[in-house]
Amino acid sequence: MNLAELVDRTSVDALDHLERESTVPVVEGLQAQGDLIVIPFSMLAGPPDQNAGRWVPEEGVHLIAGEDGRNPHVLVADPGTCTWSPAEEQDVGVIENTAPVYLLHPEHGGTGIAPGQWLVRRQREQTGLVAD
Structure with missing residues (x-):
């Protein structure tokens, strides 16, 4: 999969400084994209609470966006390979995928997530500090 x-x-375009023909790497471990962090279940003390997952459509799911709705992080998956379960507060949600899936962001480009949970x-940010 490449950025183009x-x-x-999706309905999301990447900024011009990003190379459209670059291959998006698929990562098997802990990773971050801007203000999102993707954590393998194997690194957690216990599985997070989650709702029933829903299939990610081919055009993707907007996970979060800026206050003005711009600069979204979009989860992209092939049909039938990934479910998404929204969460609350600091946890954005849970991804369960049987094939590589991708996060797309206009400023950061794409990052791939290996199959797993x-x-x-x-x-x-709290009182001037940043916490993950």
Whole structure:
């Protein structure tokens, strides 16, 4: 999968400085994209609480976006390979995938997530400190 393919499948365009033909790497471990962190279940003390997962459509699911709705992080998966379960507060949700899936962001480009179970968290700021 390359960045151009991710952009074509979603309603999200990447900024011009990102190379469209670059292959998006698929990572098997802990990873971050901007203010999101993707944590393998194997690194957690126990599985997070989650709702029943829903299939990720081919055009993707917007996980989070800026206050103005711009700069979304979009989860992209082939049909029938990934479910997404939204969460509350610091946890954004849970990804369960049987094939590589991808996060797309206009400023950061794409990142691939290997098959598995993943907790997605959002960075948050409190009293001037940043906490993940």
